[in-house]
Amino acid sequence: MTSDAIRRKNKRLALVAATIAVAMVGLGFAAVPLYNLFCRVTGYGGTTQRYDPVAAAEEPKVLSDTVSVRFDANVSPKLPWKFYPEHPRDTVTIGARDMTIFIARNESSRPITGTATFNVTPDQAGKYFTKIQCFCFTQQTLQPGEQVRMPVLFFVDPKIKEDVDARDIQEITLSYTFYPVDDGKKAS
Known part of the structure; x- marks a missing residue:
């Protein structure tokens, strides 16, 4: 062979x-958005759905069946907030809109912005747990000592009763964890 x-x-x-x-670098950057899209579409890992009234062809049908919903609240050790559900459990009618309230209080001496991640367990219920309005869609800034009530409007999609893997679910847990938004400052 020649040179x-x-x-x-x-x-x-x-x-x-x-x-x-x-x-490979491009796939590395695309992996997170693609994974998030996959989770939103399938409910994988307990990812909930977000209700879009414009895209919805019709309001969900309200069934006579109910399911117990447990509300769980957690805070990163790096965020000096108290965060808890006003009522830790509720029985909801499948297909009917419901609302719960979470309470957050900034225990520090300075304004702090937090953001919440969420999931639903069991995982099979994620694609049927639909949020209409939620504080988790935006960052929350609390002033020193400020306490706020944060509503979550939601419904459990009646299609859950058609899913062989989800129709017998008796309890759904909606869990939130608040984390500080990194602003380069240390929490006090």
């Missing part, structure tokens, strides 16, 4: 390797 042929092969190999490296 020109070897150089061409090496160039081709370097180009293929560089293309693969760029593709």
Whole structure:
């Protein structure tokens, strides 16, 4: 093999390797948004649905069946807030809108912004637990000593009764964890 042929092969190999490296970096950046989209569509990992009245063809049918919903509240150790549900449990009619209230209080001496992550257990219920309005959709800033009541409007989609893996669920847990929004300052 001539030295020109070897150089061409090496160039081709370097180009293929560089293309693969760029593709892997691109997939690395796309992985999180693609995973989030997958979770929203399938309810995987207890990801809830978000109700869009414009996209909804009709209001959900209200059934006579009920399900118990337990509300769980957690706070990162880095966030000096108290956070808890006003009522830790509720029995809701499947298909009917319901509301619960969470209470948050900033225990620090400075304003702090937090953001909440959420999930639903059991995982099979995630795609049927639909939020209409939730504090988790936006960041929350609380002033020193400020306490707020944060509503969550939701319903359990009646389609849960058609799913063989979810129709016998008797209790759903909606869990939130608040984390500080990183602003480069230390919480006091």
